[in-house]
Structure formats: structure tokens, C-alpha cells
Amino acid sequence: MKTALYWFTEDLRLHDNVALNSTLYACDEIIFVYVLDEYLLKPTNYNHVHVGDIRLKFIKESLADLSDQLQQLGYELQVFRGETNTVLKNLVTTNDVDIIGCHHSVGLYERRNLSILQSQLPDKRFICQNNNLLFGSKQVEPNVLNGSFSKFRKKTAQTAVYEPVESVLTDTLPRPLSYEGERLEHWRFYLESNSSKGPSVFCGGERKALLEVESYFNTDAALSYKQTRNELEGHTNSTKFSPYLALGNISPREIVANLKRFEHQHGANDSTYWIFFEILWREFFHHKAILKGSKLFEFSGESGKRPLTTYYPQRFLSWCNGETSYPLVNALMKELNATGFMSNRGRQIxxxxxxxxxxxxxxxxxxxFQQQLVDYDVASNWGNWQYIAGVGDDPKGGRHFNINKQAEMYDPNGAFVRKWSPNKSVWISETDIADWPQEV
Ligand SMILES: Cc1cc2nc3c(=O)[nH]c(=O)nc-3n(C[C@H](O)[C@H](O)[C@H](O)COP(=O)(O)OP(=O)(O)OC[C@H]3O[C@@H](n4cnc5c(N)ncnc54)[C@H](O)[C@@H]3O)c2cc1C
Known part of the structure; x- marks a missing residue:
């Protein structure tokens, strides 16, 4: 008789979850666990929390959906709050668990913690697989990752993307393990009372994610994606799959399978290819994150060159609050703070x-961004920031967007700025003017 514990992290779904399926095949009894780690709610070195209100709400919605789906099959999702490894070790020991299954994250902190847990539980079998990538690590040769995105894209162009797999969890196998241990009994209430009631465009959960993907491909939006993807607003101007991908409500393979079906029915064009192209960017940053390790978070990044920037607290605060001398930047930051989302072009600007x-x-x-984004993903976020700052693997060496030009192109009538920053008087105060490095 083998007992297993499946530990959900950034893979809050049942379908196309290879680590979950492998764990299910290996055991007779199982317990499903999620740990809300205390550290997520504590300030980072940069004085922001790891998970802000909007993402916390999205996590709660994803857990509620997962819990409901498990309940329908006769299982329970146990939610704990505490230090992850302590919680897991207690559960494994008190319930005599033989196997621990989990998604293998690309995040450095998560990988370090998993290694520590493995060393603390040397007699236990660990089944850890990355559930959130298109290609397995064996499909991507390390030399492909030494260089730019173009090199990665060309080299992986012919690499097979495997079909997503169905969940093998049924209402008879394996049996739910009757377990011992203190859990967060009222987690739905707990997470509710700790999450924002503010407006969020997104609602988390696997079933919601599948519906969103289906409804996107039920329109013609994918056929003009390349022309619309840079717009600052508009729900179908880009796919809006990122929050679901970040929390693993859906896998990139599932999205690519839907894209292929769409191309089969409606024909492929530049735009449909470009959706795949963007998902490849995500793939690139994820594989890179594993390779880069702590370099992903270093000032001089992957390039090793220290950029000519420093830390000006007042400027930074004004940027965070959308109170700089740049109306477009202010509007974008206000959108981010209110909704947890910003378009890709907005993020670049x-x-x-x-x-x-x-x-x-x-x-x-x-x-x-880590605190504010509903779709925060360690590899895509820090990787993109490195590109903009010129410390990533970018042959162009950093990006400088002309803000006025961007405003003319993407907000020619000022509608976006008016929507998010109606009160122009807060853009800049008399005392701030001297602080800005350009004429106002
Ligand atoms: C400074 C900065 C920070 C970013 N932080 C994040 C982040 O934390 N999480 C995140 O998912 N994306 C991040 N991005 C990438 C991108 O902005 C978002 O993925 C995209 O805006 C999400 O909207 P969408 O799903 O409609 O994207 P679409 O345009 O519809 O693209 C489809 C999918 O491709 C992927 N993708 C698209 N562009 C990129 C990109 N540049 N890099 C990596 N993947 C991409 C996403 O998974 C996205 O869902 C960041 C970009 C910048 C410039």
C-alpha cells in the first residue's frame, strides 16, 4: 500500500498535469495539499510583498475551483498556512506518506526549498515534473539557451509540442487518505478577508481558464492578433491568457492544442503564428530562469554589465503611484494598480x-510588478525587466521607448490617459519639478 501527498503550487489544475498523473499512478491513497506560505505575504528586499491583493484573490478563486472539482470526485483539498517545508514535513511524518508529488518550478526560491525538503526526507520518493512548459528539459539543448531569443526560436522551431494529457483521477482510484494534522479550516473566508474587493478583470480557476481559452478561439480575434496585440486596451486585442498560465490554471500545451485546432478550422496566418511566437518567449524565459539561477535577480543580470541607474526613492514612489510627469506612464500605472493587469506595450513603456x-x-x-501583477511569473517578469534594462541576453542591449511617440501611436486621442488619470493636477507638483531629469 503506497500513500502519496500531492502538493499543488503553480499548477492549480487537474487536466494536463503530468506530475499529478505520475503521482496518481504510483499510489493507492492520496492527500491533496496547498500551502499558503507566510513568506509570500511578507515584504521582499525591495519593500513590497511577494503577492499583492489582486493576485491573492486570483489564487483564492483558483483554489476554490480546484477544491470544488476534487470534492465532486470525493476528495478534499487541504489548505495550510505556514512555512511550507515545516507543514509538509509534519504531514508526511504524521500520515506515513511514501511519495510526494509536485510541479517542479523554475523559480530559484522554490527549487531551493524543494531541494531542502528532499534532503530532510531522504527516505521518501519525490515525483517532481515541470507541468507548465511546452518542451521538456531534454528537448531543449543547453547551448540553445546561451544566446538570444532568436537563436532559441530558430532551434526550437521543429521541436514537437506534446499533446496535453487528460487527468487520470477518478472517483474510485486512488482512495482519499484520511489524514491527521491541523489545517486552515476556513481558508475560503481567510483568503477572502485578506484579498482585495477591488475591480479585477480576471477570475481564477481551471474551469474559468478553459472557458476563456474556448471563448477566445470562438471569435476571429486570433486572425488579427498581430495587428492588435500592442493596443493598450481591449479584452480580445491580446489573448489575456497570462494570469491562467501564471497560476497553472491552464498549461501552455493546452493553449497550443487549442491554437492548432483553430488554425485547422480557420486557416493559419501571421497572427496565429504570432500567438505561438509569444508563447515561445515565455518558454524561453522559463528555460533561461533555470539556467540563470540567482543572476535573474542581480543588478548586472545575465550580461554582467552594471547599468547606469541607481535608486531615487521619490522618483520610484511617483512611478509606483502614477504621479510622474508623463501622463501615459501615470495612466498605465494607475491601470496596473487598479486591475493587476497592463498590456505588454504598456509594461515596456x-x-x-x-x-x-x-x-x-x-x-x-x-x-x-511582482506585487501588483495578477499574472506575475518569476521568469517572464524578471526576464523581461532584464531585457528592458539592457542586462539580459539582448543583442540590442536595452530598450528605450520614446514616450511621446508611444502616446501618439497608441493613445492618439488621449482616451486612455483620460480614463485612468482624469485629475491632471496630480501629475507633478511644484516641488517635484526640479527632480525630473528632463524638461517638463
Ligand atoms: C517589464 C515586463 C514585465 C512582464 N512581466 C510578466 C509577468 O510577470 N508575467 C507574464 O506572464 N508576462 C509578463 N510580461 C510579458 C507580457 O507583457 C505578458 O505576458 C502579456 O502582456 C500578457 O497578456 P496576454 O496574455 O494578453 O498576452 P498575449 O500577447 O496574448 O501573449 C500570449 C501569451 O504569450 C506569453 N507572452 C507574451 N508576451 C510575452 C513576453 N514578452 N514575455 C514572456 N511571455 C510572453 C504570455 O504567456 C501570454 O499570455 C512582462 C513584460 C514586460 C515588458
Missing amino acids: VASCLVNELQVDWRYGAAF
């Missing part, structure tokens, strides 16, 4: 502004 116009250390911007 505000990141470039922080690094180039305001000359602030890029890592503060990345940490603020």
Missing part, C-alpha cells in the same frame, strides 16, 4: 521610463 527617464534601479520596478 513604463519599464523603459523607470530605467531610462527616471534612472532607477530596474529591480525595484520588477519587485513592484
Whole structure:
């Protein structure tokens, strides 16, 4: 008789979850666990928390959906709060668990913690697989990752993307393990009372994610994605799959399978290819994150070159609050703070502004995004920031967006700025003017 514990992390779903399926095949009894780690709610080195209110709400919704699905099959999702390894070790010991299954994250902190847990439980079998990538690590040769995205894209163009797999969990096998241990009994209430009631465009959960993907491909939006993806607003101008991918409500393979079906029915064009192209960027940053380790978070990044920025607290604060001398940047930051989302073009503009116009250390911007973004993903966030700051693997060496030009192109009538920053008087105060590095 083998007993297993499946520990959900950034894979809050049942379908196309290879680590979960492998664990299910290996055991007779199982317990499903999620740990809300205390550290997530504590400040980072940059004085922001790891998970802000909007993402916390999204996590809660994802857990509620997972819990409901498990309940329908006769299982329970046990939610704990505490230090992850302590919680897991207690559960494993008190319940005599033989196997621990989990998603193998690309995050450095998560990988370190998993290694520590493995060393603390040397007699236990661990089944850890990355559930959130298109390609397995054996499909991507390390030399492909030494270089730019173009090299990665060309080399992986012919690499097979495996079909997503169905869940093998049924209402008869394996049996739910009757377990011992203190859990967070009222986690739904607990998470509710700790999450924002503010407006969020997104609602988390696997079933919601599958519906969103289905409804996106039920329209013609994918056929013009390449032309619309840079717009600052509009729900179908880009796919809006990122929050679901970040929390693992859906896998990239499931999205690619849907994309292929769409191409089969409606024909492939530049735009449908470009959706795949963008998902490849995500793939690139994820594989890179494993390779880079702590370099992902270093000031001089992967390039080893220290950029000409430092830390100006007042400028940084004004940027965070959307109170700089740049109306477009302010509107974008206000959108981010209110909704947890910003378009890709918006992210590029505000990141470039922080690094180039305001000359602030890029890592503060990345940490603020980490707190605010509903779709925060360690590899995509820190990887993109490195690109903008010119410390990534970018042959162009950093990006500087002309804010006025961007405003002319993407907000020609000022509608976006008016929507998010109706009160122009807060853009800049008399005392701030001297602090700005350009004429206002
Ligand atoms: C400074 C900065 C920080 C970012 N932080 C994050 C982050 O924390 N999490 C995150 O998911 N994305 C991040 N991105 C990438 C990108 O902005 C978002 O993935 C995208 O805006 C999400 O909207 P969408 O799902 O509609 O994207 P679409 O345009 O529809 O793209 C489809 C999918 O491709 C992937 N993708 C698209 N662009 C990129 C990109 N540049 N890098 C990596 N993957 C990409 C995403 O998974 C996205 O869901 C960041 C970009 C910048 C410039």
C-alpha cells in the first residue's frame, strides 16, 4: 500500500498535469495539499510583498475551483498556512506518506526549498515534473539557451509540442487518505478577508481558464492578433491568457492544442503564428530562469554589465503611484494598480521610463510588478525587466521607448490617459519639478 501527498503550487489544475498523473499512478491513497506560505505575504528586499491583493484573490478563486472539482470526485483539498517545508514535513511524518508529488518550478526560491525538503526526507520518493512548459528539459539543448531569443526560436522551431494529457483521477482510484494534522479550516473566508474587493478583470480557476481559452478561439480575434496585440486596451486585442498560465490554471500545451485546432478550422496566418511566437518567449524565459539561477535577480543580470541607474526613492514612489510627469506612464500605472493587469506595450513603456527617464534601479520596478501583477511569473517578469534594462541576453542591449511617440501611436486621442488619470493636477507638483531629469 503506497500513500502519496500531492502538493499543488503553480499548477492549480487537474487536466494536463503530468506530475499529478505520475503521482496518481504510483499510489493507492492520496492527500491533496496547498500551502499558503507566510513568506509570500511578507515584504521582499525591495519593500513590497511577494503577492499583492489582486493576485491573492486570483489564487483564492483558483483554489476554490480546484477544491470544488476534487470534492465532486470525493476528495478534499487541504489548505495550510505556514512555512511550507515545516507543514509538509509534519504531514508526511504524521500520515506515513511514501511519495510526494509536485510541479517542479523554475523559480530559484522554490527549487531551493524543494531541494531542502528532499534532503530532510531522504527516505521518501519525490515525483517532481515541470507541468507548465511546452518542451521538456531534454528537448531543449543547453547551448540553445546561451544566446538570444532568436537563436532559441530558430532551434526550437521543429521541436514537437506534446499533446496535453487528460487527468487520470477518478472517483474510485486512488482512495482519499484520511489524514491527521491541523489545517486552515476556513481558508475560503481567510483568503477572502485578506484579498482585495477591488475591480479585477480576471477570475481564477481551471474551469474559468478553459472557458476563456474556448471563448477566445470562438471569435476571429486570433486572425488579427498581430495587428492588435500592442493596443493598450481591449479584452480580445491580446489573448489575456497570462494570469491562467501564471497560476497553472491552464498549461501552455493546452493553449497550443487549442491554437492548432483553430488554425485547422480557420486557416493559419501571421497572427496565429504570432500567438505561438509569444508563447515561445515565455518558454524561453522559463528555460533561461533555470539556467540563470540567482543572476535573474542581480543588478548586472545575465550580461554582467552594471547599468547606469541607481535608486531615487521619490522618483520610484511617483512611478509606483502614477504621479510622474508623463501622463501615459501615470495612466498605465494607475491601470496596473487598479486591475493587476497592463498590456505588454504598456509594461515596456513604463519599464523603459523607470530605467531610462527616471534612472532607477530596474529591480525595484520588477519587485513592484511582482506585487501588483495578477499574472506575475518569476521568469517572464524578471526576464523581461532584464531585457528592458539592457542586462539580459539582448543583442540590442536595452530598450528605450520614446514616450511621446508611444502616446501618439497608441493613445492618439488621449482616451486612455483620460480614463485612468482624469485629475491632471496630480501629475507633478511644484516641488517635484526640479527632480525630473528632463524638461517638463
Ligand atoms: C517589464 C515586463 C514585465 C512582464 N512581466 C510578466 C509577468 O510577470 N508575467 C507574464 O506572464 N508576462 C509578463 N510580461 C510579458 C507580457 O507583457 C505578458 O505576458 C502579456 O502582456 C500578457 O497578456 P496576454 O496574455 O494578453 O498576452 P498575449 O500577447 O496574448 O501573449 C500570449 C501569451 O504569450 C506569453 N507572452 C507574451 N508576451 C510575452 C513576453 N514578452 N514575455 C514572456 N511571455 C510572453 C504570455 O504567456 C501570454 O499570455 C512582462 C513584460 C514586460 C515588458
